[in-house]
Amino acid sequence: MGGYILAIDQGTTSSRAIVFDGKQQVAGLDQKEFRQHFPKSGWVEHDPEEIWDSVVVTVNEAIRKAGISPSDIAGIGITNQRETVVVWDRETGKPIHNAIVWQDRRTSAYCDKLKKQGLEKTFTKKTGLLLDPYFSGTKLNWLLSNVKGAQARAAKGELCFGTIDTFLIWRLTGGKSFVTDATNASRTLLYNIADNAWDDELLDILRVPRAMLPEVKDCAADFGVTDKERFGTAIPILGVAGDQQAATIGQACFKPGMLKSTYGTGCFALLNTGKDMVRSKNRLLTTIAYRLDGETTYALEGSIFVAGAAVQWLRDGLKVIKAAPDTGTLAEGADPSQEVYLVPAFTGLGAPHWDPDARGAIFGMTRNTGPAEFARAALEAVCYQTRDLLEAMHKDWRSNGKETVLRVDGGMVVSDWTMQRLSDLLDAPVDRPTILETTALGVAWLAGSRAGVWPKQEEFAKSWARDRRFEPAMDEATRKTKLKGWRNAVKRTLT
Numbered sequence: 001m002g003g004y005i006l007a008i009d010q011g012t013t014s015s016r017a018i019v020f021d022g023k024q025q026v027a028g029l030d031q032k033e034f035r036q037h038f039p040k041s042g043w044v045e046h047d048p049e050e051i052w053d054s055v056v057v058t059v060n061e062a063i064r065k066a067g068i069s070p071s072d073i074a075g076i077g078i079t080n081q082r083e084t085v086v087v088w089d090r091e092t093g094k095p096i097h098n099a100i101v102w103q104d105r106r107t108s109a110y111c112d113k114l115k116k117q118g119l120e121k122t123f124t125k126k127t128g129l130l131l132d133p134y135f136s137g138t139k140l141n142w143l144l145s146n147v148k149g150a151q152a153r154a155a156k157g158e159l160c161f162g163t164i165d166t167f168l169i170w171r172l173t174g175g176k177s178f179v180t181d182a183t184n185a186s187r188t189l190l191y192n193i194a195d196n197a198w199d200d201e202l203l204d205i206l207r208v209p210r211a212m213l214p215e216v217k218d219c220a221a222d223f224g225v226t227d228k229e230r231f232g233t234a235i236p237i238l239g240v241a242g243d244q245q246a247a248t249i250g251q252a253c254f255k256p257g258m259l260k261s262t263y264g265t266g267c268f269a270l271l272n273t274g275k276d277m278v279r280s281k282n283r284l285l286t287t288i289a290y291r292l293d294g295e296t297t298y299a300l301e302g303s304i305f306v307a308g309a310a311v312q313w314l315r316d317g318l319k320v321i322k323a324a325p326d327t328g329t330l331a332e333g334a335d336p337s338q339e340v341y342l343v344p345a346f347t348g349l350g351a352p353h354w355d356p357d358a359r360g361a362i363f364g365m366t367r368n369t370g371p372a373e374f375a376r377a378a379l380e381a382v383c384y385q386t387r388d389l390l391e392a393m394h395k396d397w398r399s400n401g402k403e404t405v406l407r408v409d410g411g412m413v414v415s416d417w418t419m420q421r422l423s424d425l426l427d428a429p430v431d432r433p434t435i436l437e438t439t440a441l442g443v444a445w446l447a448g449s450r451a452g453v454w455p456k457q458e459e460f461a462k463s464w465a466r467d468r469r470f471e472p473a474m475d476e477a478t479r480k481t482k483l484k485g486w487r488n489a490v491k492r493t494l495t
């Protein structure tokens, strides 16, 4: 037994399974993309069966690649795309509809209606969130109202609601465990983050029967054991966290003031605010960073819906690149005299604008604009949006002069060009760690420390190592011009 931990990282575009050894090094990894369904403008769905299949395949492959037997695994950690809603039949385990993905905007009008009733304050006070289609609650309301018979069946306790973690645990344990963790619960619009409990008033407003909700646990806890038939042995599930919170843990942002930003499909910046539930005056979210031993640590979060997704659009939509890394090469050769801005509001704009009805726009094109300028604009959009988030965070959070450097991770940060441009546009240093699988590492730590085979928090934090620090190198005048151009582009995109 080598203290092996299996981390399942169920993301928006792909599922990953990673076996870490007792030294917290990757021993085996597998990844599988699955289909994105876009049934209407602004709608995004996943087939939960495809998600499940991708998880089963990648887990088996990661174990095979690690050259270990399932009985060598001391515990499983699960981290997942957050907010995405699955509803399934308690008896058969079959989903009643495709999963409605966090990016989906179909409940935009319903959110407006609730806002007009003056309910946003109630939701924000209790959940730290805003009335935006991004969060699970209105998506769940949509499913209950639009799938025939669902509302009545849910009230009778025949249906289960879960974010992806809950669905996977249910399946892995053969329907024996119906649970989630505090971080995932904190993204649903149904969970009171001060009381740490599902909130009856909010359930009532969104017409969600309590009977369909999972039990909420700490992030490191006993979430159940896998069905023996699945891996030939029962493995305990010991850690669960939403992927952005898992990345915060994997980046060892355990102290108030520490900050990470993850660049996957979207981009999410989380600032640890400790025991303080900081209320944003700048339309950021207050959310649970992690709950350990019954103690809640809070975070301020800025959420950007499109980061790597813009790169995927260049690849799959416009077909101007063959693979994601081409963007960096193209951007490097882009014409510096062309000021081209892409506001990638494909599914509305998130923080700090929260405009679900905005749609993407490109500004400043000339007859000479080509793939290189598009690539640069897509990568720069991520940097500008990060700057907008960090400016909002600085207004909300007094750092007392103890600035910590932004730690970055996620699929996009392998791009040196993007990280340099990020540092240039932020006018601040950016640290990239040696282990880029920080999301999986974070949840592996939750499971590994719970299993007693991985170090405690302080020692784990010391093992964080920097691969490279990017320092700002852009002159002030250029930065100012570019920021002004970006702000103008956003202004013209907002509805």
Ligand SMILES: Nc1ncnc2c1ncn2[C@@H]1O[C@H](COP(=O)(O)OP(=O)(O)O)[C@@H](O)[C@H]1O
Pocket: 011, 012, 013, 014, 263, 264, 265, 266, 307, 308, 309, 310, 311, 312, 324, 325, 326, 327, 328, 410, 411, 412, 413, 414, 415
């Ligand atoms: N070299 C690169 N340059 C720019 N973007 C990249 C690069 N490599 C990967 N990406 C982008 O990163 C994203 C994948 O990151 P990942 O963390 O796996 O996302 P998720 O967990 O949301 O599925 C994709 O959108 C991809 O286009």
Ligand SMILES: O=P(O)(O)OC[C@H](O)CO
Pocket: 010, 011, 012, 013, 080, 081, 082, 083, 102, 242, 243, 244, 264, 265, 266, 267
């Ligand atoms: O799949 P990711 O890594 O882009 O993360 C999705 C977020 O959890 C959505 O809130």
